[in-house]
Amino acid sequence: MITVIHPTILRSVLEFPGGLLPARIENSGKLLLIIKIPKEYILAARIKSGFSFYLAPLPSTSGLTVALTTAFFDDGDEPLVIKTPLFDEPLGKDLLELLTYDEFEVYFFDEHGREWMSHRASVHDEGSLIATGEEFGLLSYHPQTVNSIYENLERWFGCRTVEDDVNAIKVVFEEELSPPDIFILNFRQDDHDYLGSGGFSHSSLERENPGYFQERDIVAGLKRAFRGEQLALNPMRRDNGKEFVDVLAVNNTHLLLVQAKDSPNTEVSLSRTIDRKRRTSHSQIAKGVKQAKGAAAYTRGHQNLELSIEKEEFDIAVDGKKVVSLVVVQEMFTDEGDAFVARYREMEGSGDVFVLLDYAAFNAFCHEFPDEQQLLNAFTDYGAKILAKGIWIDPRSYVLEFIQERLGKLP
Template sequence: MLSILHPSVMRKVHELSIGLLPITIKGDSIPKLIVKTSKEAILTAKVRQGFLIYLIPYEIPGVRSLAFLAAFFDDERHPYTSGGALIKELRAKEFSLLFQAPIVDVHFFDELGREMLAYRTTFHSTKRHKDMLRGAIVPSIEGLNQSLILDRITEWFRFSSQADDASAIKVTFTESLMPDDIIYFDMRPDAHDYHGSPGFSSAPLERSEPGPFQEKEIVALLQRTFKSKEIYLAPLRVNDKEEVVDVLVVTARSVILIQAKDNQNLESTLNKTIEKKRNATKKSLKGGLGQVKGAIGYLKRTVPFVFLIDGKEIEVDLTGKRIYALLILRELFDDDYDEYTPPMLELYKATGVACIPLSYTELHQYTRFIEGDEHFYDAFNKVFSHGLETGMFPRLRVHPPGTKL
């Protein structure tokens, strides 16, 4: 395991938001590739025993260069993807050499920086790939519109064909470098000092009962943006001891109701058709909205707002606090936002509480770069206001500070 044998690498892993990162280990001739992505993409790589890397020429004003995209095919039409561009300051030279290497050790990390899988792999690159990489003019990051490059990558992939699949770099797993059924147990006190904490958490890759794992992982993400004392896991109603919501955040200015909906992370799940996955997301969204509506009703009926944590009553004065809600789902599909948005706007009209959907990975991106209640609310409100005006929520890209958009 890279994270155990070379713990200094972990700083780079945590700095990486989502994506690919080449790493060189002194004294080791085999290049290393870190892939930081969702548990679903990692399981897909495990089951398929490989993935594809596309080299994508792009052009934006003043720049003509090369990008890359890794694709993990749970479904032929809708794979999990992660990529970027060759940029001088972002290890362009290392990426170029790695993509041409015949043997690469690939290490998979989830959004929280836990190494879940590692394989020695064969990179099947061709003369065409080598010519593209050697001939690429690599831009500097200074003044570079990275958001526009991502648009070009997305557009290229949307119209890609089976011929593009056939001409991609094929990555084939040849040898496992760590146990593929590892379970992480985290007992760090500072990671579990939120309200309602059991004092530990665990994280397997494959999950038949996803809920309890995801809720604690959502808390871990929220702890980047909010203080632990502001976060409550599974608060209960006083009257019937049922959950108010999965996670509650109470700050000096806000109350955030968070309902989580995850699916099993199993081979049988990823092998479902795209239609079944889309329908499962819509069903989860409908069920989650019903739970959010119930939580809003309880909050408004209970004055002052009181709930139970660890058998103790907690009273919250809602005076002057804004109330909003998040629905966190396993995955969301861009083409279905016209169906996701209307029921959430109906909830807002009925209750006065704004709610938006986020995938778990989007929540990771939000909390990775947004610190504090005000900035988090600003991002939330940008999405909700756009949906209120146009009838369809956008998917907000959250970039590192200083990124040119």
């Protein structure tokens, strides 16, 4: 495992927001590949013993350029994908170099920096632009260029042909570099300083009963912005003994009420049809919104929340705090924006702020807004813009716009 062989690399992995991260090995000068992605992508790669790179040809004003889609085939037609713009910078050049190798080492991490598997992999390229020798160039970085590449890359991949599938660069796992079926048991005190933690947690890649894992992953995400003492897992109402929310976060100005909905991460669940996955997403959203309504209504009707966790009683003063209702589901489909806007309208009168995100988008918010007020302001602004414009805004686009604004202010 790379975190054992090269422990200093973990800091870079934790700081990396996600995607493809090449790293050069000092003694050989060769590149290895770190892939930081959600658990579903990792399991799909393990089940299929590999993944594919699509080097997409894209037109530009200066000639032919390329961008990269990395596909993990849980579904033959609509796989899980990472979209990576390639610019005339070290990252883009290193990724292109990596694609010319006959083999390389690849290491898989999830969004919390947990290393789940690693392989020596062979590379098979029989038809990409690299294999055919067609000339292309890399563009200089510019925020508007990034947006254009993402849009064109998504369009290209959605309209790809059988020939494009044949010409994809296949990465095939040849040798495991880490033990299979890793089980992680975490006793770090700093990771379990929130109410209801139990003092430890465990995690695994395959998850039959997802609730335990997702709720703790949500807490781990929120801990980037909140202190442990501000967070509570599975608080119960003392008046009726029922669960209030899955996760509660509180500060001087806000109450963040989180409802979490996930699906098993197994070969059976990943192999379900897209139609089945859509129905599951619809069901999760409906249940999450219903629970969010109930929690928000209860909060607005009380000056003080009388709660308990494992028989330990505690009170939360509402005191005019703004209520942020957050529903986190496993997956959302970007072509269903009108239905998502309808949920925002439905929740408009239930609390001060409502936000609906899939887990990957939630993690992106937590990574880019690692301060409690920044995060709460981002949730508020995101939800307000959807209601004001009456159209759904892809949360990844919202976060990307923030990143670009921040980079534009750097000296």
